[in-house]
Amino acid sequence: MRLDLRGVSAHLDGRPIVHEADLLVDDGEFVALVGPNGCGKSTLLRTIYRALRPSAGLISVDGDDVHRLSWRESARRTAVVAQETPAELDFTVREVVLMGRTPYARAAGDDEERCARALDRVGLAGTEERVYATLSGGEKQRALVARALVQETRLLLLDEPTSHLDIRHQLGILHLVRELGVATLAVLHDLNQAAAFCDRLYVMSAGRVLAGGPPGQVLTPELISEVYGVRAVRRTQLVFERLKE
Amino acid sequence: MIGETQQDRVATGPVSAGGPARRRGRFGVLLVLLAVAMVASTWLAVSIGAVPVALPQTWGIIADRLVPGLVPRTWTPVQEQIVWEFRLPRALLALLVGAGLAVVGAVLQALVRNPLADPFLLGISSGASFGAVLVLILGASTLGGLSMSGASFAGALLALALVYVLAQRSGRLTPSRLVLAGVALAYLFQALYSFVLQQAQSGRAAQQVLFWLMGSLGGARWEMLPLPTVVLAAGLVYLLLQHRRLNALTAGEETAVSLGVNVHRLRLTLFVLTSLLVGVMVATSGAIAFVGLIVPHAARLLVGADHRRVLPVTALLGAAFLQLVDVAARTINAPQELALSIVTALFGVPFFLWLLRRRSVDRAVSVT
Numbered sequence: 267m268r269l270d271l272r273g274v275s276a277h278l279d280g281r282p283i284v285h286e287a288d289l290l291v292d293d294g295e296f297v298a299l300v301g302p303n304g305c306g307k308s309t310l311l312r313t314i315y316r317a318l319r320p321s322a323g324l325i326s327v328d329g330d331d332v333h334r335l336s337w338r339e340s341a342r343r344t345a346v347v348a349q350e351t352p353a354e355l356d357f358t359v360r361e362v363v364l365m366g367r368t369p370y371a372r373a374a375g376d377d378e379e380r381c382a383r384a385l386d387r388v389g390l391a392g393t394e395e396r397v398y399a400t401l402s403g404g405e406k407q408r409a410l411v412a413r414a415l416v417q418e419t420r421l422l423l424l425d426e427p428t429s430h431l432d433i434r435h436q437l438g439i440l441h442l443v444r445e446l447g448v449a450t451l452a453v454l455h456d457l458n459q460a461a462a463f464c465d466r467l468y469v470m471s472a473g474r475v476l477a478g479g480p481p482g483q484v485l486t487p488e489l490i491s492e493v494y495g496v497r498a499v500r501r502t503q504l505v506f507e508r509l510k511e
Numbered sequence: 512m513i514g515e516t517q518q519d520r521v522a523t524g525p526v527s528a529g530g531p532a533r534r535r536g537r538f539g540v541l542l543v544l545l546a547v548a549m550v551a552s553t554w555l556a557v558s559i560g561a562v563p564v565a566l567p568q569t570w571g572i573i574a575d576r577l578v579p580g581l582v583p584r585t586w587t588p589v590q591e592q593i594v595w596e597f598r599l600p601r602a603l604l605a606l607l608v609g610a611g612l613a614v615v616g617a618v619l620q621a622l623v624r625n626p627l628a629d630p631f632l633l634g635i636s637s638g639a640s641f642g643a644v645l646v647l648i649l650g651a652s653t654l655g656g657l658s659m660s661g662a663s664f665a666g667a668l669l670a671l672a673l674v675y676v677l678a679q680r681s682g683r684l685t686p687s688r689l690v691l692a693g694v695a696l697a698y699l700f701q702a703l704y705s706f707v708l709q710q711a712q713s714g715r716a717a718q719q720v721l722f723w724l725m726g727s728l729g730g731a732r733w734e735m736l737p738l739p740t741v742v743l744a745a746g747l748v749y750l751l752l753q754h755r756r757l758n759a760l761t762a763g764e765e766t767a768v769s770l771g772v773n774v775h776r777l778r779l780t781l782f783v784l785t786s787l788l789v790g791v792m793v794a795t796s797g798a799i800a801f802v803g804l805i806v807p808h809a810a811r812l813l814v815g816a817d818h819r820r821v822l823p824v825t826a827l828l829g830a831a832f833l834q835l836v837d838v839a840a841r842t843i844n845a846p847q848e849l850a851l852s853i854v855t856a857l858f859g860v861p862f863f864l865w866l867l868r869r870r871s872v873d874r875a876v877s878v879t
Contacts, residue, residue: 317765341771348765357758357816365762368755369771397815417770 267293267328267343267420267449269314274323276306276313283309286323287475289451289468291421296443296450298460298481301470302494307453310470311425314451315346327421341369345414346423347407359385359401359409360394366416377416384412387442389435403430411439415446424452428459437508461485469493538820541813545827549606552834556602557594559838561846564590573599601731604795605837606830607739608728609802611792613829614743615785616803617810617821618750621761622781623686629803630789633689633782634670634696637704639793640724642666644704647720648711660735660794667790670696675782684778725850726799728837735795742791746784747826753777754818761816800852801859802829802836808862 269291276284284306291297299307312318314325316332325332327343335343345366363381385391388408393401401409407430414422422443428436440463443450454460460467461481468478469485471493477484490498557569564572564586571582572594586594612630619628630636642662677692678684704724711717750757756777759767767774792799806829807821814820833851836858840849 312765315765315769317768337768337773338771341769344769346765346769348769356811357762361758361815361817362762365755365759365766365770368759 269421269449269451270324270326271310271314272324272326274310274313274320274325276309276318277321278309278318282321283473284313284320285473287470287473289475289478291449291451293420293449294447295465296452296463298464298467299451299453299470300455300457300460300467305470306473307470308425311346311348311423311451311453315344315348315423316340338369341417341419343419344421344423345417345419346425347410347414347427348423348425357398358394359390359396359398362398362409363394363412363416366413369417380416380418381412384415385409387415388412389438404432404435407431408435408439411442420448422446422448422450424450426453426455429455433506434508437506441508457485457490538814542823542827545824545831548831549827549834552831552838553602553606556605556834556838557598559842560593560598562590562593564594569594596733597731600733600736601728601837602834603736604731604739605728605834607736607743608792608796608799609806609833609836610826610830611739611743611746611788612799612802613806613810613825613832614747614750614822615788615792617807617818617825618757618781618785619803620807621757621818622778622785623689624761624763625686625690626808627804628690629801630785630792631697631798631800631803633693633786633789634674634700635667635693635786635789636793636798637697637700638670638673639663639667639790640798641700641704641707642669643723643794643797644707644720647723648707648716663794664790666700667786667793670700671783671786671790683775684782689782722850723797725852726797726855727848727850728796729848731795739791739795742788746788747822749784750822751819754822757818758816761818796851798852799833799855801855801863802833805855805859805862806832 269289271287271289273286273288274284275282275286287306287310289297289299289310299310301307309318313320314327314332316337319333327335327340332340332344360378360381363384364377366384367377367380381394382391385393388411390405390408390412393405393409398406398409407427411427424443427439427443431439436459440459443452444463452460452464454464464481466479467481467484469476469489476493477489485498487498490496554566554569557573558564558566568586568590571584572586572591574581575584575591576595616629619630619632620626622628623632625632640663642665643659645666646659646662673696674689674692675684677696678688680688704720708717708720711720756767756772759770759772760774760777764774767777807825810821810825810828814824833855836851836854840851840854843849843854
């Protein structure tokens with residue numbers, strides 16, 4: 267699975283948000299997308315999962331133009347964990363997770379098992395019958411990751427997947443995604459975390475992709491001060507690692 | 512993998528009452544109970560009235576009509592005529608309209624992601640009423656021989672077309688615009704038919720129209736039943752086939768898109784389907800308020816949010832509910848009949864207020 271963006275531009279309400287973005291995610295790669303608020307990261311992501319049609323450029327997944335695929339087919343190739351959370355209706359966790367099977371033919375008998383397995387992987391085993399609205403913010407986010415898992419795609423898009431999570435669960439989700447080994451494009455806010463987890467990363471600013479490559483090469487103090495308007499200083503600091511279970 | 516921390520458990524609190532495990536187990540039982548309630552309420556509706564017919568006799572009359580000579584006749588011809596020609600079609604129409612309006616409410620609540628949505632919200636009921644009022648006041652001849660139901664159906668389609676045009680934004684329907692355009696048009700049509708009513712020469716005709724506007728099944732005849740039956744059956748089958756997409760749509764537009772749903776086509780189909788259903792129902796029975804609002808919520812309280820379960824339960828519950836409402840409307844102030852909206856509002860308003868007090872409504876509304 268390979269995601270390839272060539273010269274992608276996007277407009278919202280006639281306003282240009284993304285300008286001619288080029289971006290590549292290779293099979294099994296974990297790629298981070300970073301940049302200041304409002305730089306167009308989420309908008310770019312939305313053009314990939316078809317919530318928004320790009321005004322120019324080509325987005326291909328496995329060689330096919332995403333926007334020409336059938337809706338089902340593109341959903342079988344790409345799963346999303348976005349920031350939007352489902353309406354506060356009384357869906358159970360099982361029902362929310364099994365929504366991930368929507369692009370596939372009528373529910374097979376093993377959907378229950380898929381659901382249980384995905385919940386187990388995100389640390390929510392046995393919560394199937396709970397009402398989604400009663401979960402904590404972090405649990406909701408993990409349930410949405412489980413939904414993306416049962417969608418069984420080989421490309422995963424994450425829009426700030428760790429924004430509601432404490433440090434332990436942030437690391438948990440990022441490790442989980444890494445271990446899945448599927449091509450992943452993740453919008454992340456924490457530069458240190460992005461640098462620690464990704465194979466490569468892209469930096470966006472004012473709608474343009476400024477730089478891409480291994481974090482060590484891209485995240486220079488010069489670029490960070492240019493993009494974020496802050497001074498980057500290398501210091502020894504606390505580093506968080508998961509405890510082995 | 513990622514263990515659940517003590518904090519998480521504390522933060523999440525108790526599972527809501529009547530957990531879904533029980534919900535699932537009792538779904539089948541619930542359907543049977545509702546079907547029984549539907550039949551029982553219909554039986555009651557057919558027996559009660561100015562000319563009382565004993566409960567076993569109503570069965571006898573119906574059986575005799577279906578298979579002549581099956582049971583010994585213990586009833587008078589008058590009883591037979593009343594049951595067969597008036598009460599039974601009326602009772603069946605009550606089931607159809609109740610189920611139809613309730614299902615429309617459930618679909619609209621998913622379509623515009625607003626728990627307060629009901630058939631009146633999209634202005635379609637008002638458009639239908641406007642058409643019917645024109646026929647009643649001006650007479651069918653002025654409108655090219657259009658029947659009242661034909662005119663109200665035309666009114667519904669007119670409203671539908673207007674809402675559709677107004678709710679578009681670069682070729683797409685957006686929920687917030689649907690609501691705004693619908694509400695605005697509802698007021699416009701209300702103003703129009705109020706104007707026509709005021710100008711009406713005959714006070715008696717105006718009275719009739721007002722009664723009809725509040726909903727009445729009094730005009731039910733056998734020949735009125737096939738169209739609502741076909742539309743409702745076709746609509747229900749389609750909606751049940753789409754239940755997973757409806758669920759995804761309820762979870763949000765972007766979520767639905769990422770799950771492979773062609774959101775714009777689905778919204779358009781649902782919009783046309785609900786409009787047709789409302790048009791047909793209003794054409795036969797006037798504008799009956801609150802059924803489309805209350806019943807889907809009651810159904811969700813019973814079986815959760817999954818449309819695979821919500822839709823059948825909503826249909827059965829709506830049918831039984833409107834049947835009982837019609838029985839009440841006929842008996843509370845007998846021999847005069849109450850308009851159905853009066854009775855539904857007596858149940859509906861307290862429920863509505865209770866619903867408003869639930870926190871989740873605020874949140875869900877703010878999403879739209």
